[in-house]
Amino acid sequence: xxxxxxxxxxxxxxxxxxxxxxxxxxxxxxxxxxxxxxxxxxxxxxxxxxxxxxxxxxxxxxxxxxxxxxxxxxxxxxxxxxxxxxxxxxxxxxxxxxxxxxxxxxxxxxxxxxxxxxxxxxxxxxxxxxxxxxxxxxxxxxxxxxxxxxxxxxxxxxxxxxxxxxxxxxxxxxxxxxxxxxxxxxxxxxxxxxxxxxxxxxxxxxxxxxxxxxxxxxxxxxxx
Ligand code: ADP
Numbered sequence: 001x002x003x004x005x006x007x008x009x010x011x012x013x014x015x016x017x018x019x020x021x022x023x024x025x026x027x028x029x030x031x032x033x034x035x036x037x038x039x040x041x042x043x044x045x046x047x048x049x050x051x052x053x054x055x056x057x058x059x060x061x062x063x064x065x066x067x068x069x070x071x072x073x074x075x076x077x078x079x080x081x082x083x084x085x086x087x088x089x090x091x092x093x094x095x096x097x098x099x100x101x102x103x104x105x106x107x108x109x110x111x112x113x114x115x116x117x118x119x120x121x122x123x124x125x126x127x128x129x130x131x132x133x134x135x136x137x138x139x140x141x142x143x144x145x146x147x148x149x150x151x152x153x154x155x156x157x158x159x160x161x162x163x164x165x166x167x168x169x170x171x172x173x174x175x176x177x178x179x180x181x182x183x184x185x186x187x188x189x190x191x192x193x194x195x196x197x198x199x200x201x202x203x204x205x206x207x208x209x210x211x212x213x214x215x216x217x218x219x220x221x222x223x224x
Pocket of ligand 1: 007008010011012030032033036050074075076079
């Protein structure tokens with residue numbers, strides 16, 4: 001089960017926390033305003049009122065054990081920076097932070113945010129692409145029991161071609177794309193992420209690759 005800590009329960013953070021919880025994620029929802037935490041208390045796993053810039057509070061609730069952190073603090077940018085740093089230092093593998101503008105985005109990335117969300121701009125972009133290509137969908141509902149998931153290539157598949165592996169025939173997994181981290185061009189830069197859509201049978205999977213596949217939940221569960 002995906003474990004997510006959401007810090008900041010304004011409109012954005014609380015909507016996110018409640019939806020994630022409804023879809024089965026384990027959600028730790030935090031706001032320094034206790035009333036906002038109480039407002040979602042019966043809709044998330046744990047809701048708590050504390051100041052998340054204080055590292056000891058995050059430690060007390062084991063925020064470092066979460067898979068994903070979302071820093072959804074709005075106006076208080078200093079707090080967003082500190083909380084992003086704390087979550088990364090505690091070992092949260094994927095931290096999303098909300099930014100109000102480009103300069104906030106670059107600071108948040110500097111302090112370790114893996115993804116930066118600019119809700120209004122992101123929505124504007126999405127709406128534009130919907131209007132332009134109405135067959136492009138953000139979310140495709142699959143039949144009950146099927147999902148599109150990103151999985152890390154298991155060790156036993158490494159160095160084998162897709163033709164050899166026969167993911168669809170043997171594992172009922174339909175491959176959509178391979179995500180491969182290539183070494184950075186210059187020292188100190190982040191690795192470059194290569195996305196290879198619909199690769200043919202000659203493609204050889206490597207250790208560290210991730211693949212996006214559609215398949216039955218029963219099968220996908222084996223690769224969690
Ligand atoms: P939105 O645009 O999503 O409504 P807001 O700026 O209104 O965003 O909400 C951000 C929330 O983050 C507020 O509820 C605020 O109390 C919370 N917040 C701000 N600083 C901290 C902090 N240090 N620790 C925990 N929550 C915080």
